[in-house]
Amino acid sequence: MAKDMTLLWGSGSSPCWRIQIMLEEKQLKGCNQKLLSFEKMEHKSQEVLDVNLRGQLPAFKCGKHILNESYAACFFLENQYKSQGTKLIPDSPDAQALMYQRMFETFTFSQKIADVIYYNYLVPEGERHDSAVQRNREALTTELKLWEGYLKKTDCCLAGKEFTLADVLVYPGVAYLFYCGLCRERYPALAKYYDGLKDRPSIKATWPPTWQGAPAQDVLKTI
Numbered sequence: 001m002a003k004d005m006t007l008l009w010g011s012g013s014s015p016c017w018r019i020q021i022m023l024e025e026k027q028l029k030g031c032n033q034k035l036l037s038f039e040k041m042e043h044k045s046q047e048v049l050d051v052n053l054r055g056q057l058p059a060f061k062c063g064k065h066i067l068n069e070s071y072a073a074c075f076f077l078e079n080q081y082k083s084q085g086t087k088l089i090p091d092s093p094d095a096q097a098l099m100y101q102r103m104f105e106t107f108t109f110s111q112k113i114a115d116v117i118y119y120n121y122l123v124p125e126g127e128r129h130d131s132a133v134q135r136n137r138e139a140l141t142t143e144l145k146l147w148e149g150y151l152k153k154t155d156c157c158l159a160g161k162e163f164t165l166a167d168v169l170v171y172p173g174v175a176y177l178f179y180c181g182l183c184r185e186r187y188p189a190l191a192k193y194y195d196g197l198k199d200r201p202s203i204k205a206t207w208p209p210t211w212q213g214a215p216a217q218d219v220l221k222t223i
């Protein structure tokens with residue numbers, strides 16, 4: 001079945017990375033994966049538009065099914081390959097509730113990260129205000145403290161001891177924070193979570209190639 005799958009992806013994109021981690025966890029090794037370049041605007045190529053009408057990555061085809069939304073793709077793969085590879089949805093109501101809660105909280109988390117990192121990209125020159133920049137930074141700080149609190153209470157993973165779909169979906173965003181220079185000392189529980197899963201085979205094997213050996217970023221250094 002994996003031979004029937006095609007993933008067009010871009011390096012450093014959390015949504016793409018989620019699907020790649022998922023493919024590894026479910027041992028779907030034969031998927032045809034093609035790395036495209038955002039810099040060269042390859043995400044706007046006909047090849048992508050044929051699968052993803054928005055001209056965005058990931059563009060993922062699984063047999064006759066198109067699953068360009070990373071959450072949809074990950075849920076689909078987990079459900080289709082329940083008994084293959086890692087079981088990613090726990091049976092226990094406690095762990096399952098926590099998993100769902102954390103994974104859907106990521107939308108808010110990601111938005112706050114984007115509001116800070118992409119401010120200049122999102123807001124046209126002339127409409128930018130220092131007060132808005134400050135507000136976004138404060139909102140992200142509050143959010144980060146919330147996740148610090150969550151992670152202080154868990155074992156290695158977001159929903160307890162077991163690696164679940166919540167980790168597949170949230171980890172790439174956490175890795176991105178540290179790639180952007182988040183201070184490890186100020187956010188020790190996030191750093192511990194980041195370090196703890198860095199060498200998990202599915203994560204290590206799919207680490208964004210453009211991050212390796214890249215110069216340190218500092219956009220989040222003072223958050």
Ligand SMILES: N[C@@H](CCC(=O)N[C@@H](CS)C(=O)NCC(=O)O)C(=O)O
Nearest residue numbers: 013014015043056057058068069070
């Ligand atoms: N909604 C998609 C994400 C799609 C998306 O925003 N992709 C970005 C890369 S992370 C992209 O292709 N951006 C280029 C563009 O929108 O032109 C998901 O969560 O899977």
